[in-house]
Amino acid sequence: MRNIKSNRQLDYSKFDTDMTAFVNDNNIKSPSDYLIVTSIKERITYIFEKEGEMWVLIYRWSCTVGKPSTPTIKGVFAVGVKYPAITSEGSKVSAKYATNIVGEYFYHSILYDLTGTYIYDGRLGVAISHGCIRLDTNNARWIFNSVPEGTTIVIN
Template identity: 30%
Template sequence: MRISVSARRPLAFVVALLVVAAGAFATTISPTPAEAAGTQQMWRMYNPNSGEHFYTANVAERNQLCNAGWSPEGVGWVAPTGGVPVYRLYNNPKRGSGTVGDHHYTMNPYERDMLIRAGWRYEGVGWRSGGRVPLYRQYNPHVNSKRHSGAHNYTTNYAENASLVRAGWRAEGVGWYAVRAGYKAKSCTPRKTSRPKTVNWRAASGRQPNLSRYRGLGVVVNISHQKVFIQSHGRTIYTMTASTGMNNSTPRGRYTIRYRGTHFYNPSERMGGDYWVGFIGTTYLFHSVPTGVSMGSYIPSEGAKLGRPASHGCVRLSVSDAQWFYRSVPDGTPVTIL
């Protein structure tokens, strides 16, 4: 789950419990200088505001969460690079629902398919299961009661498992198996960030091309660079500065341009936008920097965020680029979000 540290804090006793449990977890076993070939470290991260633990073998993803305010808790376990797949899914809450998202991990393909049918987003194979060290699974449906969300916890530390069960967490058996138990390890530290460069949120990003002269059009959104590329047969012909969703809320994948309009307003977010173009129905859109209720009533403080993640999942563009995109990019154009 991608939750900013500005979210409301969970119940104090849960935070305290997890801190104590994490301390027990961290001393499970001493680290080795390097893991054996055919294995990988699984990093364990904790969001102190939502109560979720997140697990990843991807160091770049670990560092991204660290810089977003998640707490690193060392190596959760050592996984094999081959074996039974463990599937990763994400439940992205509806806007304005008052809930937070949650990741779920399972080796069961039937459980995976059931969650996909229920609307969870499938994020592929997270890692592999294999070995003799069990990962105990617990669930607390009220870990963040103020945000109406529960969370799972996975640990190789039986003492941590028992401590959580005594505190009211539901024991759900063994989730999967590891080659080696977790251990305390040097992880990430938030890097110092410089003040982002201000972008002119009214102006075009450059010379806007006449798309009627091109064939094989495609749109590519690069989340890490906060850019939107207009391409012709795979060659970039125009680049726009953008703002995608906070906390990775813009869904990655392949989509198609459908629907458009000149203005919308979302009362639950108290913001709207001009020149919108849908790429997942009318839920996820390309649109201008945010407006108030009426068309053209742009919000300067939101416009100043252009060039860094700021939306709730849509892709924001400058006013000029949004208007050009609305008028120029035809329905049926493929969209790839990386």
């Protein structure tokens, strides 16, 4: 399992108040020039880009996270394999631009029908998923196309 990229605990005291300070004060490392951070509480995904020795916020996106019975995992992970589209076995829906976090957890688009043509559930900013992090399709596509495998992910 690709969990915990750092052998030290992060200080989450600024996580809910100043995300840029959180990532820079913790001196979070990533093997790429990008860093993905998701706040489960705020239901926001942040994309940072490295400039010199500092992380600069370039995107802040509303997202959907896991419902209480199937919560989104917390921790430090690395971007894994990517799939143009995914479906769950026996599911009536699909998602586009899936980027693996760990195991069966992904960043992916809102939900579509199995053909990928019609939006099945486009809600963002709520806790209704089975644990994956849903994004607007354009944002999921951006991560899929721009963020390399191995990039650090922080979810809390």
